[in-house]
Each structure stands twice: as C-alpha cells, then as structure tokens.
Amino acid sequence: xxxxxxxxLLALSYLIGQWLGEFFGNLLGINANVGGVGFAMxxxxxxxxxxxxNSWMSPDIDSGIEFWNKMYIPVVIAMAASLNVKSAVSTGxxxxxAGAIPVVVSFFVFPMILKNFHKN
Amino acid sequence: MDIFLNLVGKNGLIFGFLVIGIIVAFSELxxxxxLNSKIPGSAIAIFLGLVLGYVGxxxxxxxxxxxxxxxxxxxxxxxxxxxxxxxxxxTAIGASFYLVRKAGLLGMISLFFGIGLFFFMGVLxxxxxxxxxxxxxxxxxxxxxTYIVGPVTGAAVGASxxxxxxxxxxxxxKTIAVTIITPIAANKIGLNSPESAMAFGxxxxxxxxxxxxxxxxxxxxxxxxxxxxxxxxxxxxxICPSLFYILLEMIF
Numbered sequence: 001x002x003x004x005x006x007x008x009l010l011a012l013s014y015l016i017g018q019w020l021g022e023f024f025g026n027l028l029g030i031n032a033n034v035g036g037v038g039f040a041m042x043x044x045x046x047x048x049x050x051x052x053x054n055s056w057m058s059p060d061i062d063s064g065i066e067f068w069n070k071m072y073i074p075v076v077i078a079m080a081a082s083l084n085v086k087s088a089v090s091t092g093x094x095x096x097x098a099g100a101i102p103v104v105v106s107f108f109v110f111p112m113i114l115k116n117f118h119k120n
Numbered sequence: 121m122d123i124f125l126n127l128v129g130k131n132g133l134i135f136g137f138l139v140i141g142i143i144v145a146f147s148e149l150x151x152x153x154x155l156n157s158k159i160p161g162s163a164i165a166i167f168l169g170l171v172l173g174y175v176g177x178x179x180x181x182x183x184x185x186x187x188x189x190x191x192x193x194x195x196x197x198x199x200x201x202x203x204x205x206x207x208x209x210x211t212a213i214g215a216s217f218y219l220v221r222k223a224g225l226l227g228m229i230s231l232f233f234g235i236g237l238f239f240f241m242g243v244l245x246x247x248x249x250x251x252x253x254x255x256x257x258x259x260x261x262x263x264x265x266t267y268i269v270g271p272v273t274g275a276a277v278g279a280s281x282x283x284x285x286x287x288x289x290x291x292x293x294k295t296i297a298v299t300i301i302t303p304i305a306a307n308k309i310g311l312n313s314p315e316s317a318m319a320f321g322x323x324x325x326x327x328x329x330x331x332x333x334x335x336x337x338x339x340x341x342x343x344x345x346x347x348x349x350x351x352x353x354x355x356x357x358x359i360c361p362s363l364f365y366i367l368l369e370m371i372f
Binding site: 038041 | 213
C-alpha cells in the first residue's frame with residue numbers, strides 16, 4: 001500500500017516544481033514555464049534526502065518513484081514516435097540546416113568548455 | 121475487427137503500453153542478434169520511434185507522428201508532455217543533490233553559452249538563406265534553440281506564420297540530431313560523468329533530445345543532463361525575444 005506514498009511524493013514535487021516554473025514565467029512576463037521540471041527534480045532530491053535522514057524511506061515508497069524512473073526510456077520512445085518528424089524533415093533545407101549544424105558545432109565546442117572550466 | 125478497434129479506442133493508453141513494449145522487445149532482439157549489442161537496444165528503440173513518427177506523419181498528414189493514427193492515440197498520451205515531465209522528474213531519485221550543487225556553476229555557464237551559440241548560429245544560417253528582417257532572423261535563431269523557444273519568440277516579435285512553422289521544424293530537427301548523435305559521440309567528447317552531463321544538458325538544451333540521447337548513452341547520466349537542460353527553454357524564451365531581439369534590431 002505504501003507504494004502510493006512514493007508516487008504521491010513524486011506528484012507533489014512535480015506539481016510544486018511546475019507551479020514555481022509557471023510562477024517565474026509569469027513574473028518575468030513571458031508565456032512559458034521557466035525551469036519547472038528542474039525545480040521539481042531539485043525538490044524531489046531534497047525531499048528524498050530528508051526522508052532518508054528521518055528514516056521514513058521504505059522499499060515500497062522507493063519503488064513508487066523507481067517505477068516512473070525506469071519508465072523514462074519507454075516514455076521517450078513514445079515521445080519520439082509522436083514528434084512531427086515528417087514536417088521537420090520536409091519543410092525545406094533551412095529547417096534541417098538550422099536544426100542540425102549548430103548541434104554538430106556544439107559537439108566540437110563541448111570538450112573545450114569542459115577543458116577551460118577545469119583550467120580556471 | 122470492429123470490436124477490437126472499439127476496445128483499443130476506449131483503452132488508448134493501455135494499448136500504448138503494449139505498442140511501446142513490442143517496439144522495445146524488437147529493438148532489444150535486433151541489438152543482440154544482429155548488432156552483437158554494439159548499439160544499445162534503447163538507442164535503436166528511440167530511433168525506431170522517430171522512424172514510426174515519420175511514417176505516422178506520412179499516413180495521417182497530422183502533426184503528432186504515429187499518435188495521429190487513431191489506434192495509436194495512446195502512444196501520444198504516453199509520450200506527451202505530462203508523462204514525459206513526470207518521468208524526467210522521477211529520474212532525479214537516482215541523482216545526488218551534492219553532485220548537482222557541485223557542478224551548478226559549470227551548468228549555468230554552459231546554459232548561457234549554449235543559448236547564445238545556438239541562437240546566433242541560427243541567425244547566421246537564416247541570413248545566409250536570405251532573411252534580412254530582425255523578426256524573422258530572431259525567430260529562426262530561437263527555433264535553433266528549441267521548438268518551444270521558436271514559436272514563443274515568433275509570437276512575441278510578430279514573425280509570420282511560415283517563419284514560426286520553420287522555427288518549430290528547426291527545433292524538432294535539433295531534438296532528433298541530439299538524440300542520434302549523443303550516443304555515438306559521447307565517448308569522444310568526454311561525456312561520461314555527472315558533471316559533464318550537466319554541462320552537456322546546458323549547452324544542448326533540448327530537454328527531450330538531451331534526455332533521449334543520454335538514455336541511449338548511459339541512463340545514470342539522464343537526471344544530471346535533464347536538470348540543466350530544463351532551464352534552457354525558459355531562459356531562451358526570456359532572452360531571445362528581449363535582449364537578442366533588441367541586438368538584432370540594432371544591426372538590421
């Protein structure tokens with residue numbers, strides 16, 4: 001039964017995080033969610049550590065979150081299958097070039113960022 | 121057959137679980153038997169997902185890939201924003217808050233750097249393709265960031281609907297490119313630690329692409345990449361139609 005506590009904990013983190021994201025988006029006057037998922041992840045990490053410190057964590061609670069953690073890749077596969085791949089590939093060369101070339105360049109830039117950061 | 125279609129129609133999400141299960145089973149088998157496990161099953165399954173998304177678009181003419189075909193509607197629910205974000209948040213359970221905090225600065229730097237890099241390269245390419253007005257250049261540059269930043273920016277600066285559609289397409293191409301290239305290039309670019317994954321998420325930004333790419337590389341890295349990537353779209357929506365647009369207005 002306790003498995004629902006895990007799912008509920010995840011849902012709580014998700015909702016507070018998304019709410020914060022919407023709140024900041026509103027505050028900044030843009031019609032977008034600013035880092036809602038990121039806030040939710042940080043909240044979940046903090047809540048988890050707090051639960052462990054107080055020995056409230058149980059294998060059941062853990063598995064309620066773990067299930068969705070493991071479902072991540074299947075969800076991504078479903079997402080890939082629901083992307084507008086056809087129009088992305090067929091709207092013309094600029095969409096493909098503007099989408100792909102910066103990505104390729106970034107893969108070359110990435111090691112430089114890591115190296116420079118570690119030097120400083 | 122009618123009874124079957126009716127049943128699937130009423131239980132779309134459940135049928136979606138089955139469909140994804142079959143895709144994964146096929147991909148795992150293909151990876152083991154044909155490719156000797158050289159490419160992980162998850163990478164093949166994600167790629168296969170993209171192919172099915174293309175096929176779905178060809179058959180239905182809609183915008184949601186396979187999910188526009190009636191019996192596969194549930195795949196769209198499973199792969200929609202709600203389940204995607206919920207599952208991404210759940211991956212944080214495997215991450216250490218201590219490591220996230222330690223690499224926070226590097227993540228922030230890569231975020232700003234990444235948005236600037238993608239935006240201005242997008243602008244340059246749009247310029248090379250003949251666009252000369254600040255609104256169109258700005259929107260296409262924003263689309264090179266993510267497929268959400270593009271239309272949000274386009275609406276804010278008053279770009280034409282063709283340009284907005286183009287910016288969405290560029291963003292989707294970016295997601296696909298990151299998904300495919302990440303597992304191939306990960307080893308060569310030193311993408312192998314929580315810290316590097318956070319920098320990678322910030323630089324690349326597209327949270328679906330980063331997370332899918334990392335999932336196919338090493339699932340343990342997913343939460344670290346996702347935690348920075350998820351700020352990218354919001355930050356992009358903030359900077360592109362304001363600061364970057366003003367900059368472009370001054371030039372053009």
